[in-house]
Amino acid sequence: MPINSSGMVTARDGITIWIDKKSFESFLKKFIQLSADDVRSEYKLGDDTKDWSIERAQADVKSNQLASCIARVEYRPFDYRWTFYTGQARGFICNPRRPVLQHIRALKNIALVVNRQVNNEFRHALVSRSLIDTCTLSSATRETAYIFPLELSVEGGLPLLDLIKHFNFSEDFLKTFKEAIPNINPSEEFSEKIFAYIYSILYSxxxxxxxxEFLRIDFPRIPIPKDMKLFLNLSALGERLIQLHLLDEYQIVDSQISYSGNENIQIEKGAFTLDTIWVDNAQTSGFMGVSEKIWNYHIGGYQVCQKWLKDRKGCLLSxxxxxxxxxxxxxxxxxxxxVEQIDDVINEHGGWPNAFLLKEI
Incomplete structure (x- = not known):
């Protein structure tokens, strides 16, 4: 996937990334009215830097319409927040990575998010329809998130709507894949299935x-399947993972996960006991029917359930x-x-390395 980059860098997360959209809109209106000194004092900002200043950030907001530029960012796994995104470098966002993130702004586009290097165990893979921060998968040193959009729009303006789309796969990559599975027909569906196949491998x-060892030092390399059946089976499981990680099509009523307690309770330190995730220290309100395995599950460097609550400490649970x-x-x-099914399918086709060709992409 030749079009890629690291995630955006705001330089000032405290004022550029917001949990509540309405509060953010109110902030932006106030932000452009205050003097630079008043902004610095009220929001406890340090000195300006070469790549970010209050006056340039204000100018970026003033010269664009609020409604069209307020955008969702997946700040951490499943933690959707809001920012003001115009694609202007050294504006409200220090480095917006416009050449790549402009494609994420396209209608219904999705992106693969992975790290190039990890310090310990590789758990650093996600898909998203939102803007991506450099620390979306990890805040650890070296563990920068990289974005690989599935689709590419022909033109580069914002917003990117109703434009002709191309898929972000090189010709050499597609040629290698077709040589391995000759009866695959090139199509939009084929490209989407390759994307899903890649995602399933990353979660094996x-x-x-x-x-x-290799995953600690460079981008993941993807093995080529030996036959169509393995490709389709893994692709189907990858498609399911993609839907899961986009939080698509869930029927909450069919789940055994229930919430017991008060609404609008103040979130305190999240804790796990007796198959329940508690949101308050007194353990009067929480999510019941949760296994310890779910509570401990990590994506990237974050324990997902714990991290979401921790970052909302002091907020009211709506x-x-x-x-x-x-x-x-x-x-x-x-x-x-x-994930268990993915490895079952691989084992049914001979396991590693027999289920795959030696060449990797």
């Missing part, structure tokens, strides 16, 4: 174990928050099930 526990957190729990539960 046996793949992560087999290539552990009805919308409850539903979203239930979706996260269900997504992780079904991810664990799907």
């Amino acid at each position: 526990d046996s793949y992560r174990l087999r290539y552990a 009805k919308e928050d409850i539903r979203h957190y239930q979706k996260i729990i269900i997504s992780l539960a079904k991810t664990i099930e799907t």
Whole structure:
């Protein structure tokens, strides 16, 4: 996937990334009215830097319409927040990575997010329809998130809507894949299935174990399947993982995950006991029916369920928050099930390395 880059760098997360959209809109209106000194004092900002200043950030906001530029960012796994995105470098966002993130702004586009290097175990893979921060998968040194959009729009303006799309695969890559599976027909569906196949491989526990040392030092390399059946089976499981990680199409009523306690309770330190994730220290309100395996599940450098609550300490838990957190729990539960199926399919086709060609892409 030749079009890629690291995630955006805001330089000032404290004022550029917001949990609540309405509060963010109010902030932006106030932000452009205050003097630079008043902004610095009220929001406890340090000195300007070469690549970010209050006055340039204000100018970026003033010269664009608020409604069209407020955009969702997946700040951490399943943690959707809001920012002001115009694509202007050294504006409201220090480095917006416009050449790549402009494609994420395209309608219904998705991107693969992985790290080039990891310090320990490789768990650093995600898909998203949102803008991506450099620390979306990890805040550890060296563990920078990189974005690989699936689709590329022909033109480069914002917003990118109703434009002709191309897929972000090189010709050499597609040629190699077609040579391995000659009866594949090039099509939009074919490209989407390759994307899903790649995602399933990245979530294979046996793949992560087999290539552990390499995954610490460079981008993942993807083995080519030996036959169509393996490709389609893994692609189907990858498609399921993609839906899970986009939090698509969940029926909360069908889940055993329930919330018991008060709405609008103040979130304190999240804790796990007795198959329940508690949101308050007194353990009067929490999400029930959660396994320890789900509570401990990591994506990248973050323990997902714990991280979402920790970053909202002091906030009130709304009805919308409850539903979203239930979706996260269900997504992780079904991810664990799907990952087991991925390795089962690989083993049914001969396991590693027999199920794949020696050449990797």
